[in-house]
Amino acid sequence: MPFLLLAKNVRFVALLLIFCNLGLLSACKEDLVEPVYFGGVTGTVRDARTNLPLANATVTTNPATSSYLTDAQGKFQITDIPVGRLAITVSKTDYQQVVTNITVNEGQTADVSVVLTKSTVAAISAPNRPTPATQATNQPTDVTLSWRPVNATASDSLRYDVVLFESNSTLQRKLLTNSRDTSVVATGLKYNTTYFWQVTVRNPAGSTARSDTWSFQTRALPDNRFLYARTVAGNTDIYSSDNTGGGLLRLTSATTVETAPQLSPNRDLIAYASNASGQFQLYTMSRDGSNQRQITTLSAESYNNAGIGYRWSPDGAQLIYAHYDQLYRVNRDGTGLTLLATAPAGRHFRECDWTVQNGGRLVVQTVGSNPYDAELYLYNVDGTNPVLFVSNLPGRLDTPSFSVDGLAVLYSRDVAGFNDPGGRQLDAHLFLQRVDGTATVDITAGATGTTTKTLGTNDIQGHFSPDGFRVIFVNRVNDDLSAPEVWTMDIDGRNRAKLFSNAFWPDWK
Known part of the structure; x- marks a missing residue:
């Protein structure tokens, strides 16, 4: 019995040594690293309504690369992007943010076109610089009223309403309604009378702003004999x-x-x-x-x-x-x-x-x-x-x-x-x-x-x-x-x- 027990112990030790040697061999094997490949992206950002390029739009990616701004022609370029799927996010003040997904291929430059739509909550500024200047006197009884939009361009397609009312009267006279014009002629006014007028501006998104209330006084009645x-x-x-x-x-x-x-x-x-x-x-x-x-x-x-x-x-x-x-x-x-x-x-x-x-x-x-x-x-x-x-x-x-x-x-x-x-x-x-x-x-x-x-x-x-x-x-x-x-x-x-x-x-x- 002691002999048999000893033989079993010898076999167990031998097996244990074999497994240890195999483990050491495995630990000494070299790890293999996959190579990384790169491509690029170019793009143009435009206004959805006018198709005009948008400068200073912000471009970011996921996976993250960096943050970029479009140039005066609405263009941007990103290089050394790892191949694979890429999400491009474009944003600009007063516009809705857009996310575009593309695939970046090795050694190639993808070209994308991004269209931004004006935000429905775009800010709008009240008109100013009225003509005649507020509190002007000696104005004719047929007078041209004009104003200037603020921080706006022709592409904004602003519309105007103009109301006129006489001093000591609550009755308003509508001179313009939903018009693109920035001037209007008020006719048939009374002599030697103070009038007040106000301009309301709106953009296609529905935002509105009202000017100050301006005033002018018509000239004295001619003493026609x-x-x-x-x-x-x-x-x-x-x-x-x-x-x-x-x-x-x-x-x-x-x-x-x-x-x-x-x-x-x-x-x-x-x-x-x-x-x-x-x-x-x-x-x-x-x-x-x-x-x-x-x-x-x-x-x-x-x-x-x-x-x-x-x-x-x-x-x-x-x-x-x-x-x-x-x-x-x-x-x-x-x-x-x-x-x-x-x-x-x-x-x-x-x-x-x-x-x-x-x-x-x-x-x-x-x-x-x-x-x-x-x-x-x-x-x-x-x-x-x-x-x-x-x-x-x-x-x-x-x-x-x-x-x-x-x-x-x-x-x-x-x-x-x-x-x-x-x-x-x-x-x-x-x-x-x-x-x-x-x-x-x-x-x-x-x-x-x-x-x-x-x-x-x-x-x-x-x-x-x-x-x-x-x-x-x-x-x-x-x-x-x-x-x-x-x-x-x-x-x-x-x-x-x-x-x-x-x-x-x-x-x-």
């Missing part, structure tokens, strides 16, 4: 200007007829006639054309009278006007309508005037169904005591108007005595006749009796100048085909001078 009607392209409207036609203001612009303007004696309101309601009615408006208001409900019409038969009272508080065979007085606000007189049977009232001098008088024209069938009457201011002043003479008789002192009446009459049912005149002159009937002067003929009026024309629609030493009137070719003209001359017929072309029913105060 002349009013007249003018027909342009078949539309008759009312204008004001100075004596040279400068400072021209178009006061009405409706498609209906607005005519026969008269400035009130205290120069605060303009009365005029309009057929906007279907019949000629009397209206008033401010001197800049605003606050237009109808003041009559009984029409201002009669035989050959399309709204022209009315006149202010000398104090500007009332008006008188003809309504067929009736003469009315009405307050300037349309209240207090009062019947003053009724015309003789078969006749209508037409043009009229009112003086406060010498106790006060009215002079009123009456007409029959034919325009040349006309007479002039003098009335008390309350419409009583009619006295025939100028009887029915051959030819048309029109437009009676008191002198400044109320001692004489100016009117026109066709000295050719042409009785035309259509109302045509051949040789109308202006006459001045004293109210006591003692003298009648042909102003057109002048002191010498030799007129400088052009043959074949009519002097009509005459009124005295504010100083009483001149008259303003219309001269028109007697075929009524050429445009009428407004002229002035001295009360003795001298110094005839044309003021305005294509103008009629003048008023001078």
